[in-house]
Amino acid sequence: MEPSEVKIGFIGAGNMAFGITKGILLSGGVLPRNVTVSAPSSNNLGRFQELGAAVTHSNTEAVAASRLIFLAVKPHLVPAILREVAPHVTREHVVVSVAAGVTIATLEELLPPESVVLRLMPNLPCMVQEGALLFSRGSRAGPGEGALLKTLLGPCGLVEEGPESWIDAHTGLSGSGVAFVYLFAEALADGGVKMGMPSALAQRIAAQTVLGAGRLLRDSGRHPAQLRSDVCTPGGTTIYGLHALELGGLRAAVMGAVEAATERARELG
Ligand code: NAD
Numbered sequence: 001m002e003p004s005e006v007k008i009g010f011i012g013a014g015n016m017a018f019g020i021t022k023g024i025l026l027s028g029g030v031l032p033r034n035v036t037v038s039a040p041s042s043n044n045l046g047r048f049q050e051l052g053a054a055v056t057h058s059n060t061e062a063v064a065a066s067r068l069i070f071l072a073v074k075p076h077l078v079p080a081i082l083r084e085v086a087p088h089v090t091r092e093h094v095v096v097s098v099a100a101g102v103t104i105a106t107l108e109e110l111l112p113p114e115s116v117v118l119r120l121m122p123n124l125p126c127m128v129q130e131g132a133l134l135f136s137r138g139s140r141a142g143p144g145e146g147a148l149l150k151t152l153l154g155p156c157g158l159v160e161e162g163p164e165s166w167i168d169a170h171t172g173l174s175g176s177g178v179a180f181v182y183l184f185a186e187a188l189a190d191g192g193v194k195m196g197m198p199s200a201l202a203q204r205i206a207a208q209t210v211l212g213a214g215r216l217l218r219d220s221g222r223h224p225a226q227l228r229s230d231v232c233t234p235g236g237t238t239i240y241g242l243h244a245l246e247l248g249g250l251r252a253a254v255m256g257a258v259e260a261a262t263e264r265a266r267e268l269g
Contacts, residue, residue: 003029003152009066011059011081012073013039013048016098019126020070023156025051026129030152038062063088068148070120071097071107078102082110089115094145096120096135100171101269104138104164116141118149121167122156123174131157132174136164168269172262180257185210 008030010017017037024030032052038059039045045055056062063069063085073081078099089095091114097107098120107117117138125131133153137146146161153159162170185206192202217224232239245251 003148004031005034006030006068006148006152007034007036007066008152009062009069010035010037010048011062011069011071011085013037013041013044013055014072015124015127016122017070017072018047019124019131020072020098020122020153020156021048021051021053023126023129023131024152025053027155029155036062036065059085060088063093067092068094068096068152071095071099073099075099075102078106079110082107086111091116094118094141094148096149098122100175101265103269104136108138108140114140116145118145119164119167120149120153121170121175124178126156129155129157132170133157133159134162134167134170134174135159136162136167168265169258169262171265172258172260175265176261177258180254181210 003024008024010021021035021037025032025035033054035048035051035053036056037045037048037053038056038061040057042057048055054065056065059081069085069089071078071081078097089111094116095107095111096118100121102119104117104119107119108115111117115138118135118141119138120133120135122131122133126133133156135146135149150159150161185203188209189199189202189206192205193199197205213227217227220227228242232242
């Protein structure tokens with residue numbers, strides 16, 4: 001099935017649903033009239049209407065109007081909502097859950113036996129179409145459903161498929177990793193302020209430095225160690241700064257942060 005023909009529903013109208021909707025609509029591959037979003041409050045729905053999507057307060061209406069359904073509500077609401085919509089889910093539907101910590105086994109248990117389920121873990125930069133998304137297919141989702149999801153979500157950022165056991169590591173590396181990068185950016189800017197630069201300027205330059213370094217890393221396809229080594233003139237400024245970071249244990253601290261966040265995701269799952 002062509003992405004332009006797929007009818008897409010969102011249960012939940014929060015930030016994640018909006019980021020994904022914006023990505024799939026801005027690409028032009030999906031028609032706004034083929035998207036239906038449901039949420040109990042009208043407050044959350046206005047911005048989806050501005051994108052041209054249909055909106056409703058009825059989750060079952062969103063399911064009936066769609067073939068691909070994104071479940072984008074807080075994890076604790078998932079069981080009640082799936083019980084509500086389950087009688088309307090048929091073998092024609094594909095259910096994609098973004099709820100953190102809700103396993104494929106739980107989703108399949110709450111839905112009718114023939115349901116096709118995928119679990120997707122996005123991260124916040126989906127809001128600006130630069131997300132890092134990892135999905136896993138449930139027991140009845142085939143490669144076709146995986147390929148469709150990959151094509152549809154392509155405009156939201158990097159989309160990869162992997163076993164469900166990687167989802168918690170992805171949460172630690174990329175979901176929480178966004179906050180680790182913000183901490184680094186804040187520290188870069190603070191360093192600039194310490195050395196006499198005005199704070200607002202230091203923040204703008206730190207943000208651009210993180211963005212530029214990230215784009216170069218992604219677009220060059222080179223290993224970060226190669227790019228880092230290119231910046232190091234023998235006896236120059238960068239190698240002096242890198243030595244200070246190594247003495248501060250940055251590398252071990254970041255690896256430890258990903259490990260701690262992954263372990264926490266496992267505990268919460
Ligand atoms: P959010 O609080 O912004 O949005 C939740 C939405 O659910 C709201 O629009 C709310 O009106 C709606 N809702 C509440 N009760 C409902 C009901 N009974 N029926 C239908 N809709 C209902 O949350 P979010 O940040 O968009 O997160 C949504 C899901 O995405 C969560 O499960 C979260 O774990 C997951 N997630 C979020 C992020 C992130 O960075 N925000 C990253 C990965 C995964």
